[in-house]
Amino acid sequence: MPSAAALAPGVLAAQRRAIARALTAVENGLPGAADLVDALYPSTGRAWRIGITGPPGAGKSTLTNRLVGAFREAGKTVAVVAVDPSSPFTGGAILGDRVRLADRVDDDGVFVRSLAARGALGGLAEAAEAACDVLDAAGFDVVLLETVGVGQGEIDVAEAADTVLVVLVPASGDAVQAMKAGLMEVADVFCVNKADHPEASAIVRALRQMLHLRGGDAPAPVVVKTSALNGDGVAGLVDALGAHRQRLAADWEGTRAERLRRRVRRLVEAAWRRAFWTSERREGLTRALEEVDGEERAPHALAARVLGAE
Ligand SMILES: Nc1nc2c(ncn2[C@@H]2O[C@H](COP(=O)(O)OP(=O)(O)O)[C@@H](O)[C@H]2O)c(=O)[nH]1
Ligand SMILES: [Mg+2]
Structure with a gap:
């Protein structure tokens, strides 16, 4: 699949087909969607x-x-x-x-x-x-x-x-x-x-x-x-x-800068969340949650075990 960033000239030329495809790209996080947004941002x-x-x-x-x-x-x-x-x-x-x-x-x-x-x-x-x-x-x-x-x-x-x-x-x-x-x-x-x-x-x-x-x-x-x-x-x-x-x-x-700050913060937090949730941690969480039904009911200890599942 070609990178969505290639759509930028078409969007700037207000071609409806390019606009529609660019919207699909950002909606679904298709390859190149982030580059497309950055190319258009200026x-x-x-x-x-x-x-x-x-x-x-x-x-x-x-x-x-x-x-x-x-x-x-x-x-x-x-x-x-x-x-x-x-x-x-x-x-x-x-x-x-x-x-x-x-x-x-x-x-x-x-x-x-x-x-x-x-x-x-x-x-x-x-x-x-x-x-x-x-x-x-x-x-x-x-x-x-x-x-x-x-x-x-x-x-x-x-x-x-x-x-x-x-x-x-x-x-x-x-x-x-x-x-x-x-x-x-x-x-x-x-x-x-x-x-x-x-x-x-x-x-x-x-x-x-x-x-x-x-x-x-x-x-x-x-x-x-x-x-x-x-x-x-x-x-x-x-x-x-x-x-x-x-x-x-x-x-x-100032309004635009404030919005950009909020947006960058959100993107960074989302990237952190994605990076954090390795399959190991996901499984660790599942296991810890299963133990909630067992003997051990210590919230911090259970959370620490998930966080420690490196
Ligand atoms: N009586 C009355 N009904 C309205 C008015 N504006 C919208 N409606 C009706 O309210 C319903 C919901 O409208 P819609 O625009 O789909 O609401 P949305 O869910 O907020 O998008 C529709 O049946 C509209 O026709 C209004 O000013 N007066
Ligand atoms: Mg509606």
Whole structure:
């Protein structure tokens, strides 16, 4: 198999086939994927990466479609990375979304791709970051990174973005759930979707109150209300996202450097983990865990035996 790094010129020339193959390479950790990312990296930093996260069913995919439309209308090219095997983008679900996306198949200014990241070096968060690099280097103005839910992995993915949008719905306890899941910390903009729901205003108020109580030096995330189904509030959402982008612009290089630091740390930790888990240590762990059922129940001694299995 030729090295994936050979795809770099095609990606830089925005050839769709090269972009698709490069995304497959970073998704699956194919040979040369790391070299490809490094070859493209100097040509990144222009795209605006927006992470979209929130509970399943909140309307992230519907909103993503709306945002694609809004950015296209503003003359920007848009790539969508759906980190979600069951997403409408992979043909898994909602007919309405598929129909809307089908309208865009002839639009060269849009690129849609799902990402599962089996075997990517550094896990899903690195795969998402690398996918953004590919699309950034290919010249897309905006990259929308949609996750399926709100687990830690998805928060890591969202953090690969410049601007993090958290989508909630006016279901009972959603705001509290968001706080528990650590979304308060990563959100730059909150969107209460399904604003057609009678509880919408109440959850907006509750969220604003929570964010206000949180305090801190950083400016509190903006809370907007949308109805992705009919498009109400989407213009306001685009403005809120744009305002965050504007704030980042003040220290764009610093933001990028911080993200690169976090990424390098993650890559090093992943490499350490791979190097550590020799087959001998794996077997040692299996044996030690079997002994848990026996006489010896000393946690540190058992762990030490695994660590000593050189
Ligand atoms: N009533 C209402 N339904 C919506 C709205 N936005 C999305 N939905 C519906 O909510 C369901 C889940 O939407 P989807 O975009 O797939 O959510 P995701 O799982 O967060 O990506 C779909 O049936 C949508 O049609 C909205 O603003 N109002
Ligand atoms: Mg979705």
